[in-house]
Amino acid sequence: MPALGAASSLAASGAVGVASDLASAPDDRARMLPVHPALADLFPWGGLRRGVTVSVRGSTSLLFALLAPPTDTGSWAALVGLPDLGLRAAAELGVAVDRLALVRHPGAQLPAVVAALLDGMDLVAVDPARLGDSHLRRLSARARHRGAVLVSVGSWPGADLELTPSRVRWAGIGDGHGFLEARETVIAARGRGAAARPVRAEALLPAENGVVAPVARYLPFDSGRRRVDVAVS
Incomplete structure (x- = not known):
């Protein structure tokens, strides 16, 4: 997987910025990512605060409902290690699939792939089943540092919101x-x-x-x- 290794190296160099920043002002990174009004009461910050880790348990529809408003307003998202999730279902729930990256089978480089994507995407969703406790802590810290939203499709100890x-x-x-x-x-x-x-x-x-x-x-x-x-x- 040389391409994934190159992506990790590029991210570590600081040369990768959040995707939506390419078309917006730098101070936009401080803003909240939007959520659907029907779900707004679940978020004490008034939206999806950049840098948080959110755990979504037991509902693919809820995952797509979180990704839909940000991608529809110009943000980019990635799904990592979730090969069974379909683009059609995502589109039906309002996700802008032209701003959705899929890494279905990251293999042994899963932690490095997620870390690289947190450097270059606004939201990154991942199945945490193959991540150890040290990986979980490091990836949450990286999301905070880079101003991305990390979405766990399953339990994530220490998540900011479940x-x-x-x-x-x-x-x-x-x-x-x-x-x-x-x-x-x-x-x-x-x-x-x-x-x-x-x-x-x-x-x-x-x-x-x-x-x-x-x-x-x-x-x-x-x-x-x-x-x-x-x-x-």
Whole structure:
């Protein structure tokens, strides 16, 4: 994998900047990355604060919902070591896939690849299963230093914020017939510092049109249609 080694060396030299900075002012790195209004209550900083590590547990839809607003407004994101995630599903939930880099199989160089991407991307999502405790600490520190958002698809000890779906309910099915139209999801958030107080939010993930929406805007939940409760582990 010589190309990945070269990327790591370039990143270490300080020659790589955050991708969205190429088309914006330098002080833009201090700004918050946007989040969907239906999820805003989960973030005590008012958005995705640069430099934080966010753990997303048990929901690919929630992961894409986090990536959608930043990529749609010019930020770049990367998925590392997540070969089963599809671009079509990402696009349906609003992710601008032309600003999404995929490193499906980073192999033994996973920590170096993630580190290099944190130097050059606004958001980096990674499966932490093959990362040791020392790697986790170093990558969180690198995200803080470089002003990127590190998103863990799974448990990440010491994460600034952990998001976990606690209940989902599907709408759209009548008496033995119909189609699943929207999924109401309750999301619990807890973390460190400003995020230490546990909070919850409800959102349609996805809504009828395939994107994220507040629950109150979806009328079929109040029109007598059957809802199907699904337990989330």
